[in-house]
Amino acid sequence: MSGIKLRDETLIVGRExxxxxxLAIEFSEILDRFDIDHVYIAGYVSILAGRARSxxxxxxLIxxxxxxxxxxxxxxxxxxxxxGAAMPLSSMYEMLxxxxxxxxxxxxxxxxxxxxKFARDEFDRASLKNAITARIGGETIPIGPLELQIAYKLHLGAQKDLEDAVHLYTLFEESLSVARLEEWVTRLGVEDEYERLKRA
Structure with missing residues (x-):
């Protein structure tokens, strides 16, 4: 676990x-060629932060x-x-x-x-706008701000989402912005879940 640190808005992942x-690094490189703003979110962020789950x-989000x-x-x-594993890539624009x-x-x-997926709502747009950097194996990729990831996982509420939220909160409690986290908790209406998370 000691190989993962959050420092100055950068998640440093000390593993290969x-x-x-x-997959994420290669896709980022392609999007960067077109200057397309993008951010990795959801379960992958928890896995990047050391949570052992498949x-x-x-x-x-792009x-x-x-x-x-x-x-x-x-x-x-x-x-x-x-x-395109489910649809031909030529349908990309139409689908998105x-x-x-x-x-x-x-x-x-x-x-x-x-x-x-395209950024669809204020939370997607906030993830894009407030993305932080993850550094792994000498490469960097943009990931969603951890405070929003945690609040959004509480909002989704499935068992694996709650476990992801607990993992991120426990690991980074010292480094998170409580003000930002509580703002997202309020905007997503998950105050009760957040109280339980703090006691977890």
Whole structure:
């Protein structure tokens, strides 16, 4: 556990990148070529922070892009050996603009995959706007602010989400901004869950 630290808005992950990390790093590199704002969120952040649990997907929010950019991204992904594990990559813009997620995976592989979606609400947009950096194996990727991740996990409320929230809160309690965390707790209406989390 000592290999994971939160310092100056950077999550430092002191281990070698695993398959999920490599997927995230490679996808980030492609999005960066197009200057597309993006952020990794949800269960993957907990795993990055050392929680031992399995996941089939890496959730990534991207800023809303136009059709032409989406086509260029889809083309580049294909050239780099990715495919649409549930829908052809050529449907990327149509799917995303309809509010659907799109799966992106290395060719011939279904899991793990990236689950890509447009930022849809104030919480998605806040994750993008307030992203922090995760540093792993000499590479960096943007991840959602931990205070919002914790509050949102409490809001989702499934067992694995609550366990993710407890893991992040316990690990980073000393480094979190209590003011920011409590602001998200209030905006998501999870005050009771937060009180229980503090006692966990």
């Amino acid at each position: 990148p695993n398959q999920l990390d490599e 996941t089939e997907d890496v959730d990534v 800023e809303n892009i136009d059709e032409e950019t989406a086509e260029d991204v889809a083309e580049t992904l294909k050239e780099e050996g990715f495919w 603009s309809n509010g659907d997620n799109i799966w992106v995976a290395p060719e011939e592989q279904v899991t793990p995959h990236l689950e890509v």
